[in-house]
Amino acid sequence: MSWHKDRRGERGYHHGNLKEALLQAALGLIAEKGPAGFTFADAARTAGVSAAAPYRHFRDRDDLLASIAQRGFEQFEATLTAAWDDGRPDTVTAFERIGKAYLNFARTEPAFYSAMFESGIPVDSSPELAAAGERAFAVIRAAAERLAALTPPGVTRPPAMMMALHIWSLSHGVASLFGRGDAARRKLPMSPEDLLEAGALIYLRGLGFPTDQNVHKSDTSTAPKSGPWGTAPK
Amino acid sequence: MSWHKDRRGERGYHHGNLKEALLQAALGLIAEKGPAGFTFADAARTAGVSAAAPYRHFRDRDDLLASIAQRGFEQFEATLTAAWDDGRPDTVTAFERIGKAYLNFARTEPAFYSAMFESGIPVDSSPELAAAGERAFAVIRAAAERLAALTPPGVTRPPAMMMALHIWSLSHGVASLFGRGDAARRKLPMSPEDLLEAGALIYLRGLGFPTDQNVHKSDTSTAPKSGPWGTAPK
DNA sequence: AGCTCATGTGAAGAGCTCTTACATGAGCCG
DNA sequence: CGGCTCATGTAAGAGCTCTTCACATGAGCT
Numbered sequence: 001m002s003w004h005k006d007r008r009g010e011r012g013y014h015h016g017n018l019k020e021a022l023l024q025a026a027l028g029l030i031a032e033k034g035p036a037g038f039t040f041a042d043a044a045r046t047a048g049v050s051a052a053a054p055y056r057h058f059r060d061r062d063d064l065l066a067s068i069a070q071r072g073f074e075q076f077e078a079t080l081t082a083a084w085d086d087g088r089p090d091t092v093t094a095f096e097r098i099g100k101a102y103l104n105f106a107r108t109e110p111a112f113y114s115a116m117f118e119s120g121i122p123v124d125s126s127p128e129l130a131a132a133g134e135r136a137f138a139v140i141r142a143a144a145e146r147l148a149a150l151t152p153p154g155v156t157r158p159p160a161m162m163m164a165l166h167i168w169s170l171s172h173g174v175a176s177l178f179g180r181g182d183a184a185r186r187k188l189p190m191s192p193e194d195l196l197e198a199g200a201l202i203y204l205r206g207l208g209f210p211t212d213q214n215v216h217k218s219d220t221s222t223a224p225k226s227g228p229w230g231t232a233p234k
Numbered sequence: 235m236s237w238h239k240d241r242r243g244e245r246g247y248h249h250g251n252l253k254e255a256l257l258q259a260a261l262g263l264i265a266e267k268g269p270a271g272f273t274f275a276d277a278a279r280t281a282g283v284s285a286a287a288p289y290r291h292f293r294d295r296d297d298l299l300a301s302i303a304q305r306g307f308e309q310f311e312a313t314l315t316a317a318w319d320d321g322r323p324d325t326v327t328a329f330e331r332i333g334k335a336y337l338n339f340a341r342t343e344p345a346f347y348s349a350m351f352e353s354g355i356p357v358d359s360s361p362e363l364a365a366a367g368e369r370a371f372a373v374i375r376a377a378a379e380r381l382a383a384l385t386p387p388g389v390t391r392p393p394a395m396m397m398a399l400h401i402w403s404l405s406h407g408v409a410s411l412f413g414r415g416d417a418a419r420r421k422l423p424m425s426p427e428d429l430l431e432a433g434a435l436i437y438l439r440g441l442g443f444p445t446d447q448n449v450h451k452s453d454t455s456t457a458p459k460s461g462p463w464g465t466a467p468k
Numbered sequence: 469a470g471c472t473c474a475t476g477t478g479a480a481g482a483g484c485t486c487t488t489a490c491a492t493g494a495g496c497c498g
Numbered sequence: 499c500g501g502c503t504c505a506t507g508t509a510a511g512a513g514c515t516c517t518t519c520a521c522a523t524g525a526g527c528t
Contacts, residue, residue, distance in 0.1 A: 034354050035354075036270055036354050037354075117410075117411075118352060118354075120268050120269075120270050120271075120352075123420055133420075157436075158432050158436075161423065162424065162429065162432060165412075165422070165429055166404070166429070166432070166433040166436070168407070168411065169404055169407030169408045169411055169412075169429070169430075169433065170400070170403055170404045170407055170433070171407070172407040172410065172411055173402070173403030173404055173405070173406040173407030173408075173410075174403045174407075176351075176406065176407075176410065177351075177402065177403055177406055178399075178403075185357070186357055186367075188399070189395065190396065195396065195399055195400070195403070196403075198392050198396060198400070199400040199403065199404070199437070201440075202391075202392075202400070202437055202440035202441060203433070203436055203437050203440055204440070205439075205440035206435075206436035206437055206438070206439035206440030206441075207436060207440075211390075
């Protein structure tokens, strides 16, 4: 019984689930004060243990941050995979959905996003972290490959890998410059989503995809899933 | 005479130019260990003064960081302005040069770049900082406006402002994801410059610019060989 | 029941941030 | 030259955090 983490300090000598509690505490603190403004001791205090306790679970502060980043990448991958939905109903629509999901993740999970991209931890900090990041990118890359297969003949285009990197870069740029309203960010005369969508549409047009006329205005409300490009041929 | 900062501690009670020395020291430290790994005390030590001395020149650590960011934006603006060169010899060429200059700045001045974009200081930390950032962006925006004026008629395009934001986002995304080889960054099967150039070309093509692969080089030859993204795919 | 070891604690050293009281000397004024 | 004054430096200290110790606890196995 006493192992149970009652919310009112009713906790035995042992916490019972400290590692998880520390991750959660750190997430909350990062969301509040950014990845820089979170301290190991703070996470311990939030979890209700002494400042030394975390060292039983994480080598140091960076190790904790890396764990969060890894978990973030896993969740990110799941999010992107769901958005991609294997290219349904058509490749371009699904592709645009990935972009929205990207921004949405950055906005709704700023703590994860910060840990993943702005915390300064090296990507190769751990093989697991690198692998998780790789898997997340693989989703974008797979989508780019399907897109590449659809580019009209006669149009020169870069390798699918490069297309994926373009989209990732554009998305990350939008997200990190304007993605979070949470102060410290620049003001924008439009939503980040509109910005990204318009950019992506122009990019796709540059790859030879047919376009409708609404490049600068997201117009997804009325148009059914046939989307701006029509249904993708198989 | 004793005010002179001889390299061997031959320095009177007063430093003589501490503010500047602190900025330089901080720049060096940031370049070494990132914006997070630099401490006020460290900068003081590097400058050869007591830990309390910096407080005579900067309200706190963030104030110093903001000063560096501001100076960075001013230098950034100068760099971009030089690259743009008022659109000579032609708008698209000059535009591409801005992209290269962007990446080059991020690589050769990682300390400035970090302070400007990754240090977590709010943009409106000081009006001067915000203004400096605004002026730097204005260069890109002016270029985008010239570009917008050149888009072929009949092609829908977003406002110039949005085009500028697209380019900024793409550049920043490339720079911050892959821009600095200095560890902690992802490996890339190509140079960041090539990545950005290819992306920008596709984007421009999407705006209706006749960018067959070499158009940006103000060429005359229709030589098919390798463009910015290598040989044309299947 | 008794052992064992993962997990948590308190104390302590070292470093950083920032404040306060005091020291120095550069520039000015007569 | 002598003396003011104040910007700029210092030392010392309070209150943090980080990290490592030796030591305490109790969960789970035998």
